[in-house]
Amino acid sequence: MRIGIVGGGMAGLVTAWLIDGTHEAVVFEARERIGGNARSVSVHLGGEPVWFDLGTQEISEEEYPLNSRLMRFHGFRKRDLVEVPGSRTVLREDGEDPLLVGPHGPNAGWTRSEVLGEHWERLAAFLRHAWRWDEEELDWEIPLVDMMDSLEVPEGEPRDLLCALPAALFGCDLREAGRLSARAATAPFLGGDDRERAPATENLRGGLESLAWALATDLRLAEIRPGTGIIGVRARGSGYELVDTAGEVTEVDAVVLAVPPPVAAGIVAALDDSSELRRTLGAFPYREVSYALHRDPSYMPEKLEHWSTNNVTIGQGWSESTTWYGAVHGMDVFKSQVTRRTVRPRRVLARETFEQLIPTPEVFRAQARLSEFQGCGGLYFAGHYTAGIDSQETTVESASRVARMLAPRSPRVTALLDTEEEPADVR
Template sequence: MRVGIVGAGIAGLVTAWLIDEVCTAVVVEARSRIGGNARSVTGCVDGVSATFDLGAQEIAADDSSPHSALLTAVGFGERHFADIPSSHTFWADDVSPSLVGSHPGRPAGVGHGPAWEPVKSFLDGLGEPPAWDVPFGEVVASRSLPPQAVDHVLYALIASLFGCAVPEVAGVSARAALTYLAGVASDEAMPVRILRGGMESLSWAVAGQLTRTEIRTGTAVDRIERTEGGYVLSDTAGGRCAVERLVLAVPPPTAVRLLPESMTAPGRPWHVLHRFACRPVRYALHLDPVYMPGDRSRWSTHNVVSHDGWAESSFWYGPSYGVDVFKSQITHRSVLPRQVLATSAFEALPPTADLVRAQRTLAMVQGHEGLHFAGHYTAGPGDQETAIDSAAEVARRLAPGSSRLRHLTTP
């Protein structure tokens, strides 16, 4: 069976890797390089040579996660990882920090800030996780929390992650939001892992093990036609590729643009794709600490500032490599960094309660007429774990006999 996969991000590549021993496949990628939301650059700063991520970055320290299982399966070991503390500092423009999280080596005299106790009490007292389609605003409203804790911490972190305005976070899935808020007000910073070679190195490792799959980078699919035997992919260079099954590992708006209008029209199963509304998010890798607290003792790995109804983060690479390099969101900043090393842009998808319901609808039509969807947007909180899980789910449908499926944890 010949399978076409549009998109060479982690979801598309893992799908290809899982079915490679059973199916022939072609992966088509519009960009000149593979990786999708995993984009890495290597450089030397203050005598330290390191790889910095502009997109997806952290890996859960849980060895049983799908991400960890995939890394092991393609040959990564302990020497490829660095464990770092996932600490947080939150503040608003020209205001002292609302919350300063625990961080190794932080001076004892640095206080946690006025939002620490209410946020800690809120997170510690939640009990059983809410259903996926319960809005976060309902959970927050059930507690008596000061506005500073809500707007500048709880809502701010989620707004920064998904590129939405702070007030919109009230409509985000509570369960998804709480997934990312775990550990924000812990007595010790939660450990996470980064790949020393950058997250893009995982994409290259996966691609390097493909034997029956062709990867075409710098090839933008222009349109997709439904045929009696499957699909035909037409690219902007005039090329055509016929496949029996199709996997779209691209953002939903791109899928809508590529598919025939008749397939995404009202009343058709794939009309649900119109309910996935992405937001643009821009990042800069830079050297000047323009978005960090003035007091260095309050710096954390993640630093989130609220401004003008938005919240944007700045990741400090000091805990990773011992150098002052920063990866910052610059989508809505009024002041841009001066010492910029690289920039990149992505599309974020806020996991609203309505999106959760759309994900369920999409799951019901997976595989219909030989069309499959893979990516972080397909289920759950919308992270790299979700992307890998989605690839495994597609592979179970396309190549249930693949021996590589045993490597990944069953969702």
């Protein structure tokens, strides 16, 4: 079959790679550059190129087994990963002293002074409750504010503190954070109550975008068309016609929409009986989040001893994060959210803006409804929004589910999903 894949981000590329050799795929990417939210930039510092991720960056060999296996298929090894301690500082925009400075771990590499007072104790206790929610499989549709009410968290600064972390992570304001799914809002921070050391994730030394390029390079039959967006899909016989931004029409047997739901909703508008599908796709809210990579410590605590890998600033109704790469690369480079801040960084190296999914309870209801449309009439959906919470692992999982439906006998699908052995060369 000929498969049209709309979107050259990670979900689209993984789908194309998995079915490559079994079906012919055509990947359409509206931008001139593939990779989607995997956006890496190289900066020459000290005479050497160093890679930084402006978009998706956190992975975990242990917690993301499918992504780890995919990376090993493409030659990435443990030496290509760098461990990133998830230490955390929370401060107010107009305050001199941080509200809390959590543990980093042994041998941090610089003198740190932890601030583990009442704010730390409140956050740690809340995360212990969140761990139980996860163990007991709390309904994903229960909002965070309901759980704070049940635990009698006081209004004001205590609630601001608990909402600040998910608000910064998902790019929403503090009030919106209270309306997030409680499990989705807290899942990324589980394990953050340890007084001895912060939980760690990993970054890919060459940037996560290098995985996207490895996938694209390894395609044999598939064609990638960068700078070619799809504006509509029309039914034609047993297949579809894809209409691109240049007015060209491509005939395919099936379509994989690996683009954000608002974009997908516009593409399927011309299909008969698509109103319910469009309503479902319209139930996924997104917010625009801007990032800057910079050299000046604009948003860091005044004292180096209070610096952490992750630094969250609480403003008037909002919170935004700054990632300090000193603990990883040994140099003062920072990645900051700059959507709401009033002061801009001065020594900017790169900027990027992304659309971030806001995981409200309605999102999880919409995921269940969307699953009913999956594969109907040869129309498929792949991406971080289709199941679970937004991560590199759920993106790979979604693409794998679609690939199995399209090409259950593909050697790559079998090798990635059905074996526990070390990856062999299936290229």
